[in-house]
Amino acid sequence: xxxPDKILQEVAALRxxxxxxxxxxYTLDSPEIPDADYDALFDRLTELEQExxxxxxxxxxxxxxxxxxxxxxxxxxxxxxxxxxxxxxxQDLQDFESRIKKRLDSEADLEYSxxxxxxxxxxxLLYVDGVLTRAATRGDGLxxxxxxxxxxxxxxxxxxxxAQGMTGRLxxxxxxxxxxAGFEKLNNRAEREGGKVFVNPRNTxxxxxxxxxxxxxxxxxxxxxCYSIGLVDGVEMPGRLGDVFELLEAWGLPxxxxxxxxxxxxxxxxxxxxxxxxxxxxxxxxxxxxIKVNDLSIQRELGQNARTPRWAMAYKFPAEEKxxxxxxxxxxxxxxxxxxxxxxxxxxxxxxxxxxNTTLHNMDEVxxxxxxxxxxxxxxxxGDVIPKIIRVIAPEKNPAPGAxxxxxxxxxxxxxxxxxxxxxxxxSGGLICPAQRKEAVKHFASRSxxxxxxxxxxxxxxxxxxxxxxxxADLYRLEVSQIxxxxxxxxxxxxxxxxxxxxxKQVTLARFLYALGIxxxxxxTAQALANHHQALQSVIDASAxxxxxxxxxxxxxxxxxxxxxxxxxxxxxxDQLLQCGFVLEQRTSGENSNAxxxxxxxxxxxxxxMPRNEAKVRLQALGAKVAGSVSKNTxxxxxxxxxxxxxxxxxxxxxxxxxxxxxxxxxxxxxH
Ligand code: IVH
Numbered sequence: 001x002x003x004p005d006k007i008l009q010e011v012a013a014l015r016x017x018x019x020x021x022x023x024x025x026y027t028l029d030s031p032e033i034p035d036a037d038y039d040a041l042f043d044r045l046t047e048l049e050q051e052x053x054x055x056x057x058x059x060x061x062x063x064x065x066x067x068x069x070x071x072x073x074x075x076x077x078x079x080x081x082x083x084x085x086x087x088x089x090x091q092d093l094q095d096f097e098s099r100i101k102k103r104l105d106s107e108a109d110l111e112y113s114x115x116x117x118x119x120x121x122x123x124x125l126l127y128v129d130g131v132l133t134r135a136a137t138r139g140d141g142l143x144x145x146x147x148x149x150x151x152x153x154x155x156x157x158x159x160x161x162x163a164q165g166m167t168g169r170l171x172x173x174x175x176x177x178x179x180x181a182g183f184e185k186l187n188n189r190a191e192r193e194g195g196k197v198f199v200n201p202r203n204t205x206x207x208x209x210x211x212x213x214x215x216x217x218x219x220x221x222x223x224x225x226c227y228s229i230g231l232v233d234g235v236e237m238p239g240r241l242g243d244v245f246e247l248l249e250a251w252g253l254p255x256x257x258x259x260x261x262x263x264x265x266x267x268x269x270x271x272x273x274x275x276x277x278x279x280x281x282x283x284x285x286x287x288x289x290x291i292k293v294n295d296l297s298i299q300r301e302l303g304q305n306a307r308t309p310r311w312a313m314a315y316k317f318p319a320e321e322k323x324x325x326x327x328x329x330x331x332x333x334x335x336x337x338x339x340x341x342x343x344x345x346x347x348x349x350x351x352x353x354x355x356x357n358t359t360l361h362n363m364d365e366v367x368x369x370x371x372x373x374x375x376x377x378x379x380x381x382x383g384d385v386i387p388k389i390i391r392v393i394a395p396e397k398n399p400a401p402g403a404x405x406x407x408x409x410x411x412x413x414x415x416x417x418x419x420x421x422x423x424x425x426x427x428s429g430g431l432i433c434p435a436q437r438k439e440a441v442k443h444f445a446s447r448s449x450x451x452x453x454x455x456x457x458x459x460x461x462x463x464x465x466x467x468x469x470x471x472x473a474d475l476y477r478l479e480v481s482q483i484x485x486x487x488x489x490x491x492x493x494x495x496x497x498x499x500x501x502x503x504x505k506q507v508t509l510a511r512f513l514y515a516l517g518i519x520x521x522x523x524x525t526a527q528a529l530a531n532h533h534q535a536l537q538s539v540i541d542a543s544a545x546x547x548x549x550x551x552x553x554x555x556x557x558x559x560x561x562x563x564x565x566x567x568x569x570x571x572x573x574x575d576q577l578l579q580c581g582f583v584l585e586q587r588t589s590g591e592n593s594n595a596x597x598x599x600x601x602x603x604x605x606x607x608x609x610m611p612r613n614e615a616k617v618r619l620q621a622l623g624a625k626v627a628g629s630v631s632k633n634t635x636x637x638x639x640x641x642x643x644x645x646x647x648x649x650x651x652x653x654x655x656x657x658x659x660x661x662x663x664x665x666x667x668x669x670x671x672h
Pocket of ligand 1: 084115118120122138314
């Protein structure tokens with residue numbers, strides 16, 4: 001049936017509207033209409049196209065073809081797709097610039113386009129007269145494979161460019177990738193449905209791009225960032241890469257928003273550092289930064305080596321995920337007797353450090369991973385977080401000896417191990433268990449607790465093993481001669497240690513409460529208890545119901561606190577400490593506990609001069625609330641390097657943002 005003009009106009013308008021909403025949804029991540037309204041537009045278009053036979057290949061209804069391909073077609077790239085040289089340090093990046101300047105015979109400052117090096121698959125998109133006509137993999141750089149059927153399923157890639165009347169051919173190149181959220185979702189589904197888990201986002205994206213059946217590819221929520229142009233034939237393009245990106249964006253192509261133009265290599269190094277700091281907060285995986293000369297005519301002048309351009313360089317970051325093997329599992333006993341499985345690993349360099357063991361948290365985690373000794377696993381260490389086994393990639397071939405079983409007796413004191421609650425296993429030995437005693441003393445002396453300088457973990461272990469101390473109160477009875485007799489302890493360090501122990505008696509009530517190691521009482525809770533009760537005796541006398549009156553203390557923690565102060569051995573320990581001459585102050589010197597009352601702070605990004613926990617406690621000591629997310633009730637956001645979405649949200653809401661320097665100055669000014 002031939003369509004009346006009115007229908008043709010409606011179809012064109014629907015396509016425009018659907019493309020517009022696709023872009024908001026898939027590229028900009030900020031949809032304007034509910035899904036149901038979008039579906040209604042889509043259904044109407046499908047209906048009209050069918051009724052009037054108006055289907056065209058670039059219609060938004062035609063993204064997923066229905067028939068699998070029999071095989072891939074080879075595509076010869078009209079211009080080879082190059083690869084990048086890589087460097088791992090500053091000096092090599094400086095050398096890169098020196099080589100360029102030498103070749104150009106100029107000392108003038110150069111402008112660079114700095115971009116994240118997205119960990120995905122390189123592709124080439126060919127637009128003919130503005131219509132996506134062909135998509136190909138990089139292959140060996142000269143010949144790739146036709147993957148148009150799969151690329152069409154990627155919603156953020158326009159089937160027709162938003163460039164009225166464009167004629168000619170334009171090849172856009174970029175990286176197809178799978179975002180962290182998309183990967184997470186796929187793997188959660190695979191785990192739920194008992195399917196095969198995906199190793200990492202890159203492999204998953206590579207697999208999807210190389211599917212013969214586009215319906216399978218369409219199930220993987222792939223995305224793309226465009227990073228260069230190849231063949232240009234009859235299309236006017238700007239002379240600088242930065243302007244090319246803006247034009248591509250205006251045509252509806254996705255370009256990485258985290259790119260930035262910088263002057264000189266020092267500017268690029270700043271960029272790399274910032275990018276490394278915010279790596280964790282990005283919603284896609286990167287393996288470094290790419291630095292490119294911005295001016296396309298200078299790019300042409302510099303030319304290329306065999307397979308790599310002279311005008312670009314990859315600055316690689318340490319990999320955050322590596323595979324290794326589980327050599328064994330040990331069971332560690334914590335301060336409160338909790339027994340934790342810890343995996344011993346074949347040492348692996350990941351996230352910038354060598355990892356040779358990692359906690360498995362509890363037996364549920366072991367089960368969830370389906371882990372056995374001997375398995376090959378993926379270890380992830382991102383930023384400063386503790387390394388973690390995230391999945392098993394190849395099970396041990398002979399699993400019989402590899403089963404991980406909770407021991408029935410404590411590995412430190414041989415007392416029976418008891419199951420507590422759903423997932424916890426505990427040693428029943430209490431204070432007869434040397435492992436628990438050691439952990440209690442380590443915690444007591446730690447930086448956030450009494451901060452006893454010179455009393456490190458190793459020394460605590462020796463003191464307990466040699467029966468010089470049994471509880472923390474024994475620390476205050478140690479003599480210089482006893483300590484100096486220990487291996488590698490001279491009289492001077494022994495004296496210093498005794499002095500540091502002596503000094504620790506002068507401490508705030510909050511730190512003292514934290515140091516006692518009450519179950520689930522961290523620094524913030526200890527501070528809240530101290531603020532509320534003001535005196536130790538009042539904390540001891542209070543009931544669980546009293547503790548629950550304190551904001552942020554729930555019934556479970558309240559009952560742990562009450563239980564702790566009803567146990568005779570704990571009260572006797574506190575008595576002994578007080579008899580040793582402890583002086584408990586309510587506040588840290590000069591801190592005005594109300595100066596920030598009523599204000600809510602959010603800490604984001606990395607703080608370099610003060611651990612985030614300490615910053616939190618300091619704020620709470622000044623009466624502020626510290627929240628995890630930004631809302632209109634937030635008063636101030638403290639944003640360190642790498643601050644991402646929280647900072648952006650604060651900006652959007654017009655909330656005051658301060659950096660670490662301003663934060664430290666604020667705290668200091670309130671402490672006087
Ligand atoms: S430019 C001639 N820019 O890294 C320039 N590549 O090792 C060619 N990649 O094959 C590439 N992000 O797959 C460029 N912003 C970016 C990139 C990027 C990721 C990949 C790309 C390339 C590989 C080179």
